[in-house]
Structure formats: C-alpha cells, structure tokens
Amino acid sequence: MSIGRSEVLHVARLAELAVREEELDRLVSQLNRIVDYVTQLDQVPADRMAEPFLPGPAAAALREDVPDPVPLARAPAEFAPEFREGFFLVPRHGAMEE
Amino acid sequence: MSWETVIGLEVHVQLRTRTKMFCACRTSFGDPPNTNVCPVCLGLPGALPVPNAQAVLLGATAALALGCTVHHTSVFARKNYFYPDLPKGYQISQFDQPLATGGRVAFESPDRGRVQAGITRLHLEEDAGKLVHDRFPGKTAVDLNRAGVPLAEIVSEPDLRSPAEARAYLTTLRQILMYAGASECSMEQGSLRVDANISLRRPGEARLGTKTEVKNLNSFANVERALEAERGRQVAVLEGGGRVAQVTLLFHAGTGQVKQLRSKEESHDYRYFPDPDLPPLVLNDAWIAERRDALPELPEARRSRLEMALGIPAYDARVLTSEVPLADYFEAVVAAGVEPKTAANWVMSEVMTTFNETGGFPVPADRLAALVRLVRAGTLSHQAAKRVYSEMAESPDGDPAAVAERLGLVQVSDEGALGTWVDEVLAANPAEVARYQTGETKLMGFFVGQVMKRSQGKADPKGVQQVLRGRLEASQQA
Amino acid sequence: MSAAAVAKETGARLAATQHLNATIHWSEGLLDAEAARVDAARSPGTLSAMPIAIKDNIVTVEQPTTCASRILEGYRSPYNATAVTRLRAAGAMIVAKTNMDEFAMGSSTEHSAFGRVKHPIDPERVPGGSSGGSAALVAAGVVPAALGSETGGSVRQPASFCGVVGMKPSYGRVSRYGLVAFGSSLDCISVLGRTVDDAGRVLSGMSGHDPLDATTLSRPPMAVPTPRADLEGLRIGLPREYYPADLHPGVAAGLRRTREAVEKLGGQVCEVSLPHSPYAVPTYYIVAPAEAAANLARYDGVRYGPRTVGPEGDIHALYQATRGEGFGAEVRRRILVGTYVLSAGYYEAYYRKAQRVRALIAEDFRKVFESGVDLLLTPTTPTPAFKAGEKTEDPVAMYLADIFVCAVSLAGLPAVSLPVGRSEGLPVGAQLIAPYFEDERLLAAAAAIERAVSADAEVRG
Secondary structure, three states: OOOOHHHHHHHHHHOOOOOOHHHHHHHHHHHHHHHHHHHHHHHOOHHHOOOOOOOOOOOOOOEOOOOOOOOOOOOHHHHOOOEEOOEEEEEOOOOOOO | OOOEEEEEEEEEEEOOOOEOOOOOOEOOOOOOOOOOOOOOOOOOOOOOOOOEHHHHHHHHHHHHHOOOEEOOEEOEEEEEOOOOOOOOOEEEEEOOOOOEEEEEEEEEEOOOEEEEEEEEEEEEEEOOOEEEOOOOOOEEEEEOOOOOOEEEEEEEOOOEOOHHHHHHHHHHHHHHHHHOOOOOOOOOOOOEEEEEEEEEEOOOOOOOOOOEEEEEEOOHHHHHHHHHHHHHHHHHHHHOOOOOOOEEEEEEOOOOEEEEEEEHHHOOOOOOEEOOOOOOEEOOHHHHHHHHHOOOOOHHHHHHHHHHHHOOOHHHHHHHOOOHHHHHHHHHHHHOOOOHHHHHHHHHHHHHHHHHHHOOOOOOHHHHHHHHHHHHOOOOOHHHHHHHHHHHHHOOOOOHHHHHHHOOOOOEOOHHHHHHHHHHHHHHOHHHHHHHHOOOHHHHHHHHHHHHHHOOOOEOHHHHHHHHHHHHHHHHHO | OOHHHHHHHHHHHHHHOHHHOOEEEOOHHHHHHHHHHHHHOOOOOOOOOOEEEEEOOEOOOOOOOOOOOHHHOOOOOOOOOHHHHHHHHOOOEEEEEEOOOHHHOOOOOOOOOOOOOOOOOOOOEOOOOOOHHHHHHHHOOOOOEEEEEEOOOOOHHHHHHHOOEEEEOOOOOEOOOOEOOOOOOOOEEEEEEOOHHHHHHHHHHHEOOOOOOOOOOOOOOOOOOOOOOOOOOOEEEEEHHHOOOOOOHHHHHHHHHHHHHHHHOOOEEEEEOOOOHHHHHHHHHHHHHHHHHHHHHHOOOOOOOOOOOOOOOOHHHHHHHHHHHHOOHHHHHHHHHHHHHHOOOOOHHHHHHHHHHHHHHHHHHHHHHHOOOOEEEEEOOOOOOOEOOOOOOOHHHHHHHHOOOHHHHHHOOOEEEEEEEEEOOEEEEEEEEOOOOOHHHHHHHHHHHHHHOOOOOEOOO
C-alpha cells in the first residue's frame, strides 16, 4: 500500500486542512508508515471475522419529547468569532445561490 | 422518436415534534435567530446526541402509513461534509440500515389512471441550519434554530413517468403523511422539501439513462415546472446527439429555468460510518405492531368509506377527504343528522370557501346541521340560508333560527302577506300579465322571481307560485 | 479541615510545581471561589473538599477549555461536563485544568500547544500521555486525584510512568457529556489517584447513567469499593501475549513481584491467551483516527474558537486556514489517516475490518472471563518512562507505547494501573483488567494488591 502526494492532497481537501508544500513529503512518508502498519490487520483470516463491535448499551435509550435544553452559561455572541444581530457570520458563501 | 421520462423523488418532511431530533431545543418556526440552540445543536465541544422518542414514533408511523417494513434494528450514521449550516461537520442520518424500507403509494396519475409508486426507504435524520445570504454585504449569516430539527427522508423508486405524475404522487404522499399526523407538510415553512431525479430513455428500454438532480423546488407546481424544464433540456441534449451529464441543477421559479450547480464527479465523498455516539435504534415487534394498529384511517380508506357507507359521489368523496379537518367536519355534519349529499353540497361550497380562506370552521357542525334543518322544514329558503350562514360565519354566536329572525329572513308562507307582494308585482308589470294571459305561461318564473326580490328572499316560493296562479287565473276569468 | 484551607495549600503546591508545566489554567481566585462554594454547602458531600484537577478536554464553565490546542485558544465552555457537575455536587473542588497531548492524541504529553509536561522524577523524561498533566500533578503530590481521559490507555499509561493509580472505568459507566470527543466508541473519563481509594471515591462520585449521554448504561452509580483483605478464591489470568520475551527487565521484575504478592494473598494465578490482542494497536489506529476525523470536523472557525481567514477569503479558505493552523502535527496526521480510511473505496478494507477485528479482541476477553478467570494481570507499559523527543519522529514507535493498554479500550473493559515498584528510580506499573462493569470488584482487589506491593521499592530484572 502506498499513498501518493495527490492522494494526501485529496484527503486533506476532504478534511478541509491546509497542507503546506514544504511539509507534504514528510506527511506522505508518515501516512505511508501508519497505513502500512495498520495494514497488518490483513493477516487476520477473513473466516474469523465477527460482526463489528461497539461497547456500551445494546440499544439507544430515547428521550421524551419535552423542551428542556441544557442552558448556555454564556451566549453565542460571547464565543463566536464573528456574530451580528443574532447571526454567526462567515464570508459570503455562494454555492447554493447559483 | 419519443422518450420515456423516469422520475424519482426524495422528499424531506419535518416530523411533528416539540423538540429537535437529538436535543431538547424547541422546533418552533420563526423565532429570533440562534435562540433555540444548545450545546448539542451548536456542535459545541463535548456535546452528545440523544434521540427523540416522538420523532422515532412519527417516523415509524409515517413508514407504516406508506406500507413500509419498519426494521427491528436501524443505525444512525454520520454523513461527513463541511458546510456553514452544518454545526458538527457531519449530519446524523441513517445510511445502510434505515428505519424502514419497501413501501408504496397508490395514486391517480393524470396520464395513466390509477398507479403505484414504490417507496425505497424512509430514514430519520437531522436538519441543517439556515443560511441567509442577503442580509449582510459580503457575508453569509448562519441561523442554527433549524439545525437538528427531525426529518424523515422518503425516497421513491424511479416509478414516476411524467412531471405531472410526480406532482400527483406528491399530493397523495402529502395527504397520507398529514393523515398519519407525522408532519405538517408545509412547503412555506420548510416542513416539506423535494429533490427530484430525472432521466430519459427510449420506450421499452430496461436500463435507466443518466439522471440529473433538480433542487430548490418550493411548491408542487414548481416541481412540475422544473421537471418539465429539465425534461426539455435533456431531450434537446439527447436529440442534439449529446450525452446527459450527471449534474445537480437549481430551479429558478422566476425564469422557469434550471441551472447547473455542480457536477457529480466533484461532489462529496460523505464517508458514512455508524455514529459511535448512538447505539442502534431497536424497536420491538410488539411496539411496531402497536404502531400499525394505532394508524389513523388513511385517505384512501376514508374516501371509499364515505363513498360506500354514505353513498356520496366519488368526486365528492375525493374533495371532502383532501384534508383531514374537512372530512372530519363533513362527517360531523352528517352525524348531526344531515342527509349526506346535502351535507356534501354545503361543505363543498360555503364551508370550503371559508376553510380555504381561513383554515378554520367558524360555524360549528351542529349549527350548520340546524341551519339545514330550517331549510328542510321550509322555514328558510336555500337562498336565505346562505345569507344566514355567512352571518353566522362572521359572528359565530347566534343559533341559525335566531340569526334568520334577526335578519328577517324567515320564510313567509302566510297567504295574506304573499298576496300583498303578488299584487304589487302584478300591478307593476301589466305588460307581462297580458302576455301571460295570452298563453306565455313560462313568465311564471319571472313573476316568482320578482316576488322573491320584493320580499327580499323571504317569501316561500311554493306559496308564491300558488298565489300567483290563483291571481292570474282569476283575473283572466274576470 | 475547611475547604478554604485545602484550597490555600493546593494553591501553594500548584505554584511550587509550575516547572512541570502540568497545568494549563488555574488561579487563586478560582480556588477561593471553589472553596467558598464548598464551605457554604449544607452537606459536605462524599468528596468533602477534595481538590481535583481536570484534564483540559473536559469542559468547565469557570475555566477555559482548550484541549491543549490552538484551535480552542481562549474557548470558554458555556456548560459543564456531567462529571464535573457531579463531582462538584459531591463536594469536590475543581482546582486546575491540566496539560495534555492536543485533543488527547499522544502518549507522552509532548504534543501540546502549551509545551511538554515534565516527568516529576526526571524532567528529561515524559510523564506519559495523553493525560500527562493530570498524572504529573498527582505524582507530585499537588492533588490526591485528577480526571484524565482514556481513548487507548491515556490514563493507565501515564499512571504507570508516574507511579500513581490510573483507573479506566467500563465504557458507559461515566458520562462522556462534556468530554471533548476524540474516539467516541473508546473515550472514557478516567481517574488518576494517589491511592486506589482516592480513585474509587472519585469514580463513584461521577459514575452512573446520564440522560444526556446515550452510551451510558442505565445502571446505578458505582458504590465506593470496600477493599478486599485478600484475594482468596480469585483466579488471576496472565495472558501470554502480554509478556513478550523482550519486555523491559525492570517491568518484568515488577510484574514478577506483583504475581508473587497475588499468590501470597491467596489468589490463584494461571496462564491464559488473548490471541487477537497483538492486533489491538493497528485496530485502534484505524478506529480512533476515523472517529476523530469526524469528531474534529466541528472545529471550523464558524461558531467558536479563533478563525484564520484564508487569502481567497471564501469559506473553504477559512476552513482550511483555520484548521491547518489551529491543529498541531499529530492531530493533523490523525485527521488525514481517519479521513483516508473512511474515504470512498477504503471503508470496507480499513474501518469495517477494524471493527470486526475489534469484535475478535473483545471476544477473547469474554471467553477468558467465562472460563472462570476473575481478573487479568499484565504490565501496563512495555518500558518505564522514556525520554522526551525519543519517539516524536516516528509516530508508530509512539503508538507502540500503548501496546498493552489498547485492547482493553477496544473491548470497553475496566482496568486499573497500579504502581508496583521502581526500576532505576522510574516507576513501573501493573495492569489489572476485569469483566465488563465489574469496576467495583476490580478496585476492591486492586486495593489488596496495593497494600501488599510497595510502589517505591527498587526492583531488579
């Protein structure tokens, strides 16, 4: 298994992570090292495979439909990077308009 | 050569709950921005989702109403993508193990008569927030009041064969969901949204053509318009020797045109995986059976019951069952003793007009029944009854007899009073009297009308006729 | 002793140990406020005036919560974690937020935006991680107990390195509400304590079902364990996969001592096998990064935290710049690995496969416990604390520091690390593992071993 530069850049785009050109080669080699390492799971014979496992309750406990939100000790305006007239603001985002 | 149109619809409906899908924030519409928010729906560090029991119940109810199999175990999954309206960077949805699969909707196709469309699946998910683009220059504003509102996504099979048929399917689907009490299904408030997939192929061909997806459809009429536009566009592409590309398009209601959004190739890789914050949703068979038994009567069943049991025409039954409150009102009027066809006539005219205008029934069913009884007893003319009805609709306090009395609309049958009006009319129209007497007896209608007018609708038309006939014959003999 | 007096002493000790760089935030003002709150309370509570330090990935209203990351610089949570609320209600005082590997990703507490934490015994060495700050504070005698968090050994491993008790409860025993998510199916708020009793009392105080966390079990809170006098009638399994030939001699010697003590206490020792445990680390390094990649998507500079606007000024530039600059190298690596293993075409080969191997790992434990084994005894770490910088270049070498602790996390089991001696002055830890939800019995047995084995005695290979 070998991951190339373009694959790392593709994954970085999916993850919305800026990757600097000068760190790319090192990242590529580290990711290859990690992915090569985890690939040893291929040694586990497929016939021994069980259903995927998650610990914890077997079934989700449901919540009654009663309004009772956890209160906020400080309002969004106090932690938002940009907030005006009740709204969070981001740079103009046009994809859905056009 | 002709083309066969193949359409499948993805419908998102907001489930009628008081709180969000995974947190206890209110779902109310129209509140100030970012006021119905908490750590969970803001996607704050450390917050965790807990599913809403009522949303599960309504989702299951909707699924059963659509004839789906509700699964014993379904799994919430994370659908990963970045968007400013998506607080966690993923949407909690259901993917390879949805709540329900394999249903159907039977409906009246404008082209093919009675047909069925398959329902591929119904799954639960949370809504995203709202983006406002036109409020601050150069900025997009984010309101997360909607974020986390519970939705059911209902995916149809590609069984629809024309834009008009798609619209008819939607109308029926909406009716079923409203009957089931699962959703308000209001496109204005965003509690029902539609995305449409459309492709073309040669008739008889089994393989589907390349489909495109049309979004931003804000009314059923626009679904039809948008699909017409997109069908036209695809026909032009294919007949020009081109190939349809798999793209997403937005419909612009103003221009009636569709416009490409982005091509599927560069669309998202959603990296679905089971949400580790949520154990599987497990519903036991007894509970599912209970939900099925608790289903209210659905439009189809109610329509045929009204038709069969009450003997009203098919058309009337269809109109009366178009909405639950209308059908309920009609049945209440019948239960109050009104003959079904008479009740149907009233509900489909006077009552429906006010219902469409106000969304309500200002005249209670038993009052309408009482009014109809006055007509039957000859106390009110039909004409007068309509006036009494509108008066009652305006000020819904009075009982119909009292209102009729107050308006002076109680029918007059007293021969003396009728005679006075008749005499006045005959005196005022000597030419017509003469013509009648020369054999032009169809003028009787004219005289009756004049008397009714003079009496302001109060005169009993049968009595008027009787008195008129007596007077005219008497004067002829004289 | 009044809470005010405890707070004053704690403040003095915090001030005296600043060179360890174990805290991210504390202040005398907040200490006084906590003390006043506890002293004013009508009932002293089960944790009466106990000073507790909290790992900085557990949200608190009063202090900032940064996860030792620049992406949460200055972030102040508008709500408290359930564990914090419960501990405060039980009379505990929150005295500090502790340093950690960024977003709990690491095994040495070197990956912190606030600089590395120093080992209290040897400043050249690491305290382990990711809960290194909490472990160092307890080891330095600043607090009797601290909260850490575990995803794959992040409390047991630093406990072992620092010579304190590290208790990871069963998954679903303690609410994760307010624990900043890393690997949601693995994360557990856990306790570092001076003694088994300290750890047990803190765990008891915060355990139990939480309606705000769907992964907690609807069972009553854990009672404070009553220490066992001996281990009569208990079978203790030694899984052979956890005793490799190349085990560090000091660690091997520590475990030999522990085994002898167990037998002296009447416990019956037997060899067992957990054949899939060798796959635990690779399994973990698929599952945890995959979940982390999704869990860390919310740090996008839209709703909270600092924001970096990219050169293009659009939303994608904002995301990429904010996340590219806000996350440190190890976090970025794991996000990329996690995104990769979930991406189209790789899901089956990596994530789903890993969850299946995870089932085999859990199944091994179940079978051994069903065969009549009550507890398992293993080393906590393959070596004592290593030197700073020793493993930072090779991520996989760092991951292997967790080779004996990962399987337990994947299986959701309770386990405790106990100090069982020192090798060339550095603490050595032994790990006791119990069946699911047997946390109380685990601590009761651990208390007997704790009494029988001197933590400070030098052991020789």
